[in-house]
Structures are given as structure tokens and as C-alpha cells.
Amino acid sequence: MHVASLDEFIWRNGMSPSALWRGIIATMFAAALGIVGLTSPALAVPDFQLPFLCGQKWQLNSWAHAPALDMVKEPDQHGTEGATLIAAAGGTVDRSFHHDNGGNVVQIDHGGGYFTTYIHLQSRAVSAGDRVRQGAVIGKVGKTGELSNNHPHLHFELARDTNGDGHASWGSADSERIRPIFNGVTYGQGNGMEWNNVESRNCGTVSPHGVASVYGVLPDGRLTYTSIDAATGERTAGAELSQTSLGFKPKAMATLNFNTLLVTEDAPSGRLYRVDIVSVRDQVTFATPVLLGTGYTHDHLAYDGSTYLFGIADGALRRYKLTTDKPVLADITANTLIGNGFTLKTLTASAPGWILGTTTNGLLLSYKINGAASYQRHELRQTTWQVFDHLLSPGGGVYYGHKNTDGSLHRYFDQDPQDGQGDDLTGQSAVDTEGWTQTLLSASPDTVTSS
Numbered sequence: 387m388h389v390a391s392l393d394e395f396i397w398r399n400g401m402s403p404s405a406l407w408r409g410i411i412a413t414m415f416a417a418a419l420g421i422v423g424l425t426s427p428a429l430a431v432p433d434f435q436l437p438f439l440c441g442q443k444w445q446l447n448s449w450a451h452a453p454a455l456d457m458v459k460e461p462d463q464h465g466t467e468g469a470t471l472i473a474a475a476g477g478t479v480d481r482s483f484h485h486d487n488g489g490n491v492v493q494i495d496h497g498g499g500y501f502t503t504y505i506h507l508q509s510r511a512v513s514a515g516d517r518v519r520q521g522a523v524i525g526k527v528g529k530t531g532e533l534s535n536n537h538p539h540l541h542f543e544l545a546r547d548t549n550g551d552g553h554a555s556w557g558s559a560d561s562e563r564i565r566p567i568f569n570g571v572t573y574g575q576g577n578g579m580e581w582n583n584v585e586s587r588n589c590g591t592v593s594p595h596g597v598a599s600v601y602g603v604l605p606d607g608r609l610t611y612t613s614i615d616a617a618t619g620e621r622t623a624g625a626e627l628s629q630t631s632l633g634f635k636p637k638a639m640a641t642l643n644f645n646t647l648l649v650t651e652d653a654p655s656g657r658l659y660r661v662d663i664v665s666v667r668d669q670v671t672f673a674t675p676v677l678l679g680t681g682y683t684h685d686h687l688a689y690d691g692s693t694y695l696f697g698i699a700d701g702a703l704r705r706y707k708l709t710t711d712k713p714v715l716a717d718i719t720a721n722t723l724i725g726n727g728f729t730l731k732t733l734t735a736s737a738p739g740w741i742l743g744t745t746t747n748g749l750l751l752s753y754k755i756n757g758a759a760s761y762q763r764h765e766l767r768q769t770t771w772q773v774f775d776h777l778l779s780p781g782g783g784v785y786y787g788h789k790n791t792d793g794s795l796h797r798y799f800d801q802d803p804q805d806g807q808g809d810d811l812t813g814q815s816a817v818d819t820e821g822w823t824q825t826l827l828s829a830s831p832d833t834v835t836s837s
Contacts, residue, residue, distance in 0.1 A: 430498055431498070431500065431567060432476075432477075432496045432497070432498065432500055433475060433520075434475050434496075434502070434566070434567050434568055434569075435475070435520065435521075435568055435569055435586065435587050435588035435589075436474070436569070436585075436586040436587065436588055437471055437472055437473065437474045437502070437504065437524075437540070437542065437586075437588065438459075438469065438470070438471070438472065438586045438588065439470055439472065439586060439588065439801050439802070439809070439810040440521075440586055440587070440588055440589035440801075440810075441585065441586060441589070441809075442459065442469075442585070442586045442809060442810075443459075443460040443461070443583045443585050443586075444457045444458065444459055444584055444586070445457065445458050445459075445460055445463075445580065445581065445582050445583070445584070446573055446580070446581040446584055447579070447580050447581075448573070448574050448575075448576065448578065448579045448580075449577065449578065450578070451559070451577070452574045452575065452576050452579065453543075453544070453563055453564055453565040453566065453573075453574030453575070454541060454542065454543045454563055454574065455541075455542045455543075455573060455574055456539045456540070456541050456542075457527075457539060457540040457541075457542060458538070458539050460582065460583050461583075463538075465807060465809070466538040466539060467508065467527060467528060467529065468508055468526050468527065468528070468538075468805060468806065468807075469526065469527040469805070469807070470523055470526060470527075470801065470802040470807075470810065471504060471524055471525045471526055471527055471540065472520075472521050472522060472524060472588055473494060473502075473518045473519065473521060473522045473524050474494075474502050474520070474568070474588070475494075475496045475500075475502070475520050476496065476517075476519045476520045476522075477494045477495050477496035477497060477517075477518060478494065478495050478515065478516070478517055478518070479492065479493070479494055479495075479512045479513060479514050479515060479516040479517075479518060479524075480493045480494060480495040480514065480553065480554075481493040481514055482510050482512055482514050482516075483514075484530070485505075485531060486531065486532060487531050487532050487533045487557075488505045488506065488531045488533065488541075488557060489505065489506045489507060489528065489529070489530025489531025489534055490506070490507035490508065490509065490510050490528065490530045490531070491503065491504065491505050491507070491556075492507065492510055492524050492525055493554070494518065494524070495552075499546050499547040499548060499554075500544065500545070500546055500547075501544070501545045501546070501547060501553075501554035501556075502542070502543070502544055502545075503542070503543040503544075503545065503554070503556040503557075503563075504524065504525065504540060504541075504542060505531070505541035505556075505557070506528055506529055506530050506531050506533075506534040506538075506539065506541050507525040507526060507527065507528050507530060507540075508525070508526040508527060508528025508529070508530065509525055509526045509528070510524070510525045511523050511524050511525045511526075512524045512525070519837065521588050521589075522837060523802060526805070527539070542566060543556050543557075543561075543566075544564055544565070545561065545562040545563045546562055546564050547562060548562070568584070568587075569587045593799075593836060593837075594616040594617055594782045594783060594784045594799060594834050594835070594836045595616065595617060595782070595836065595837065596616050596780070596781075596782065596833050596834040596835055597613050597614065597615060597616065597622060597780075598613065598614040598616050598780035598784065598786070598829050598830070598834055599611070599612075599613055599641070599644055599780065599829065599830040599833055600612045600613070600614060600624075600778065600780075600786070600827060600828070600829050601639070601641055601647060601827070601828050601829075601830075602625070602822075602824030602825075602826060602827045602828075603632065603636050603639065603649075603824055603825055603826040604627075604823065604824055604825065605823070605825055606631055607634070607635070607636070608627055608628045608629075608630070608631050608632075608670075609627070609628040609632070609661075609670045609672060610625045610626065610627055610628075610670065610824055611623070611624050611625065611626045611663075611666040611670045612624035612625045612626070614786075614817055616780065616782060616834040619797045619814055619815055619816075619817050620817075621817065621818070623666070624666075625821075626666050626667075626669050626670050627669055627670060628669060628670035628671065628672060629669060629671075630672075632649065632659075632661070632675060633675065634651045634659070634675075635651060635652045635653070636649045636650065636651065636652060636825075636826055637650045637651060637652035637683075637684070637685070638650045638685060638686050638687040638697070638826070639687060639826045639827075639828045640688050640689045640695060640828055641689065641828040641829060641830045642689050642695075642711065642713075642831075643711055643830060643831075644830050645662060645663045646661070646662060646663065646711060646712055647660070647661040647828070648660055648678075648687060648689070648695070648713075649661055649675070649826075650682045650683070650684055654683070655680045655681075656680055656681045656682040656683035656684075657677060657679075657682070658677075658678045658679050658680070658682035659675040659676060659677055659678065660675065660676045660712070660713065660714075661673075661675050661676075662676070662712070676714075678713070678715045678718070679715040679718075682697065683699045683700075684697035684698055684699045684704075685698055685699060686730065686732070686733035686743075687733070687828075688733045688734050688735040688741060688828075689708070689831055690737065690738045690739060690740065690741075690831060691735065691737075691738060691781060691831030691832030692738035692739075692832070693707055693708065693738065694706065694708070694735075694739065694755070695707075695708055695718065696724075696733065696741050696755070698728050698730060698733060701726055701727055701728050701729050702723060702725075702726050702728065703723075703724040703725055703726075703728040703741075703755075704721060704722060704723055704724065705720070705721075706718050706719065706720060706721055707719045707720035722757065723758060723759075724755055724757075724759070724760075724761055725759055725761060728743075729745065729746075730744065730745060730751070731743070731744050731745055731772070731774075731775075732774055732775065732776055732777035733777070734777045734778045734779045734785070734829070735779065735831055736752065736779045736781070736783070736785070736800070736804075737803050737804055739754060739756075740752065740753065740754055740755070740803065740804060741755060742777060742785065742803075743777065744771040744772065744774055744777055744787075745771075745772065746772055748767070748769040748770050748771050748772040749767065749768060749769075749771065750765075750767035750771040750808070751763060751765060751766065752764040752766055752803070752806060754804070754806070764806035764807070765808070766800075766807070766808030766811055767808055767811070771787070773787075773789055773791070774787035774788060774789060774796075775788055775789065776788040776826070776827040778827050778828055778829040779803075779829060779831070780829040780831065780832070780833045780834040781831055781832040781833060781834045781835065782803075782834035782835045782836040783799055783800035783802065783803040783836050784797065784798070784799055784800075784834050785797070785798040785800065786798075786817065786827075786829065788824075788827055792819070792820055793818075793820045793821050793822045793823050794816055794818060794819045794820060794822065795816065795817040795822045796813070796814075796816045796817070797813075797814045797815070797816070797817055798811060798812065798813050798814060799811070799812055799814055799836075801836070
């Protein structure tokens, strides 16, 4: 029990333990884990980078277990718990399991006898045998396992297998761990050492892939279609136009898939229509809109690409379950009130069960929706996002913001759209600085991935 209380005190107060307690902690850690492996010859050292998103700054401490390191997020540890964990180098996942003392553990074989081990994770995103590239998401930082002392941090070890048995031991003083190297700099030379504001150079490997399919409605009711390369932001088709209009004034629109739209009518009856796209080659052609039902007075609609349709009317967020790709009214089920007070200016779905929106005062907000009256709210940005009249996402962390004032469309990339944090969200160049005159815009969901 002394280990837990002292370790927590050290972390919270930024102090180093005495030599005596360092020895005690190291001894107890080794005895508790008791994992010993064999060694094998090593080859060239991979180009290891800090296992966090590009540009983030972390504090590294060796405490009493050098060369192993404990890591917390700068400047004040806020955001450590749940922070996105990425691979320090490419390789194959050798182990992914839960350990009583280590909690959630991931170990990656990088070749040449080198292994990295990530301990006390909140969650694991990979399984044994998975191939990962440098920068691939492998989990989230947490405080699992008895020896985390209930304090969020990453316990990191670099190890070398010198006898060729194909594995590396970890967690104890006599394991195969060696001094970690990040961006060519060596750490963990001795106990009680601290390195502040170490910036991650784990950059450029996580990027979006795929094509965003964007539908729009012009002021005269005609439909548009545009495709955008998610990696470059360049239009690859469109804008293609329809020759006919919808035949009613639309209020909200959600794209279910490449061939199917749901559109509400801007009228007290709240008619909901399904619009089936026939072709987008050279021009947009669509079948006569199918009336599904009434009472859908939503200001916004968004589909998450998996199961759920979200709608907001008068600040009330509702969730519906769709049971088919081409729904009739009977296929729109499980009308669930998630909550009130959702006074969002824009709405899109960023991943299954996740929505994203902006407010009139400039907030960019992300929500993880669990069920009735159950959701988590995350503030990604505090200002400037009020300029957008539409927000849309094709998945993979790609967001597009549309300004009616000048007809521009801007693109953003969120390296982990489900981490609830905005420090991995970066602005990219505009798709176009003008020309987007649509009154409604929506992207086909789950067509873009990132890796």
C-alpha cells in the first residue's frame, strides 16, 4: 500500500522519490510482475518516435525503474487519461492482453529483435498478429492494473530480444528492456530523471484515404453531387447538377449511402422523403421522392453510416434506428430522446455513435451517444467555428466546413475523431474558396478511412 500512496504523491506534486524509496518501488514492481524472458541477437534500431500524436508534448520520467519510462501529458497532465496511443514504429503486434498488475498491455515486434511494450492502457485497439504502421492507433492511455497506482500514465518499455526466441520480457529489473530512443534521442539513462516538454515527431503517417461523396441542394431545389479526394482535398468529380428539382422546399438532409438521401420538408407537417439517386455521371438523376411520413420537423439530420439516424428539433436530440439501406417508415424504429439543449448550428456524424456540431458562438463539439439521457460531451474548439453554416463528415476524421458568406468549403483532419480531444485536429487547405452555393450539404458516411 505504501507504493501506491507514494507514487500518487510523486505524480501529483512533481517530486522525485528518495533513493531508498526508489529501490523499494523498483523491487516491488519487479516482484509483482515477475515476468522474465530470454534474449536474442539485435539488428538495426528502428526509427522510434514518441507514441503520441504529432506535436503533442509529454513529460518522461524514469522514477526508480530506468530504463523504463512513465509518461504524462504536458503541461499539467490534463488529457493524459484517454489520450490516443499510437505505434512508436511499424511492426506486428506480439501481445495484446490484460495483466493484473500491468492492466491492459500491448507489445509490438518491430523486427531486428526490438520490441516496445505499452502498459496500463485504458483500452486496446489492436490484437496479436495485427500489422501496424508507425503512427497507427493502438489504444488509449489509462490507469489499469494494480501498479498504475490509479494514476493515468503510460508505462513504456523498449526491449531487445538477444537470443532469438521471438519475444521480449518486460516489467521487471532483470527483463530485456533497454534505454528508449525517440527521434534519435536516448532516454532512461538512470533512475530519478525527468525530461519535460518532449514533443512527438510521430507525424505524417496517419492520413485519410478514400473519396468523399457530397450531395447538396441548390436554392431552386436541384440536387448537386461532388466527389473529393480525402487525402488531397481536390475535387475528382462535379459539381454535377440535376435537371429537375425536388418539388418541395427542403429543411434538413442526411445521406444514408451513395444512392439514398433522407430529406425533410420545411413545413409544419414535417414530411420526410426518401430520395433514390439513379446516377451522378455527367448529371444527377433521381427517382420521384418517396414520402415516408410526417412529423419530422428536424432542423438537422445526420446518419452515422452504421445504424443510427440523428435529428435535432427545437433543441431536442433524437436517435432512430434504421434497419435497411432503403427504408420505408416501418424501417425507421426506436425513436429515442437523447436529451434537450442541443442548440447546434450544424450537425454531422463523425463515426458510428458519434456526432459533431458547431454553435453560433464558435464552439466545435463532439458527442458520444450511448442511449436515452446518456452521452458524453467533448469541446474540441472554443472559438471561430461559428463561420460555418454546414458541417459534414465522410468518416475517417475528415471534416468539411461550408461558409455561405463566400461559398467556400474548408477541410480539416482529426487524427482520432473518437478521443474527445481537439489537439489532434488540424486545418488543411480549402477545397474551394468559392462556388459552393448549396443551401444544404451532406456527405455519404463511412466512405473515408485513416491509417
